[in-house]
Amino acid sequence: MMKLFYAPGTCSLASHIALEEVGVPYEACRVDFSRAEQTKPDYLAVNPKGRVPALATERGTLTETPAILAFIAQSFPEARLAPLDDPFEFARLQSFLSYLCSTVHVAHAHARRGARWADDPAAHEAMKAKVPQNMADCFALVEASMFAGPFVMGGTYTIADPYLFTIAGWLEADGVDPGQFPKILDHRNRMAERPAVARVLAQVRA
Numbered sequence: 001m002m003k004l005f006y007a008p009g010t011c012s013l014a015s016h017i018a019l020e021e022v023g024v025p026y027e028a029c030r031v032d033f034s035r036a037e038q039t040k041p042d043y044l045a046v047n048p049k050g051r052v053p054a055l056a057t058e059r060g061t062l063t064e065t066p067a068i069l070a071f072i073a074q075s076f077p078e079a080r081l082a083p084l085d086d087p088f089e090f091a092r093l094q095s096f097l098s099y100l101c102s103t104v105h106v107a108h109a110h111a112r113r114g115a116r117w118a119d120d121p122a123a124h125e126a127m128k129a130k131v132p133q134n135m136a137d138c139f140a141l142v143e144a145s146m147f148a149g150p151f152v153m154g155g156t157y158t159i160a161d162p163y164l165f166t167i168a169g170w171l172e173a174d175g176v177d178p179g180q181f182p183k184i185l186d187h188r189n190r191m192a193e194r195p196a197v198a199r200v201l202a203q204v205r206a
């Protein structure tokens, strides 16, 4: 059985929802950030990056949210979580996942993880101060030109949806009013009503 290593309130929620959507058995293994378990040898043996998510499969352990999401979609094609038979559409999907991973998530991380980029406490404060603007700019772009509706890629639910739901869930904590982005806010509300999403949220918050 696959094992998903996750922590509440993190980007691992996207992979968690995708696993729940396909309906395969998996074990959810909580990594306790309050005890810095992600930095301890036991977890570093799972993922030397010291981050979640990590998905342990029978062929080895995968990290990086876009890779895990694509693996889930490709491994369980019957769940139709990606346009697997259309290279252009699949690339458009990957483009969206990459933007969330490499730009939006990184913009968010500047609020809490400034020590990755600078040692000077004044630099941490300066990075933190930019987060509301950077996150609002990213979401304005998603709202205006990347979100097709009613789902991210258009009429069909894909692995992009739980990923957008996850990162849009951070907006208030990043000092951004999600009301500025009506399509994304409506998507977030609709996502929260999906049975798979509700099951994962109940499990993560327990």
Ligand SMILES: N[C@@H](CCC(=O)N[C@@H](CS)C(=O)NCC(=O)O)C(=O)O
Pocket: 009, 010, 011, 012, 038, 050, 051, 052, 053, 063, 064, 065, 066, 101, 105, 113
């Ligand atoms: N690029 C990675 C980022 C993973 C990542 O940064 N995860 C955060 C939680 S959202 C984490 O594990 N942080 C722990 C730490 O920085 O100590 C992905 O998309 O999966």
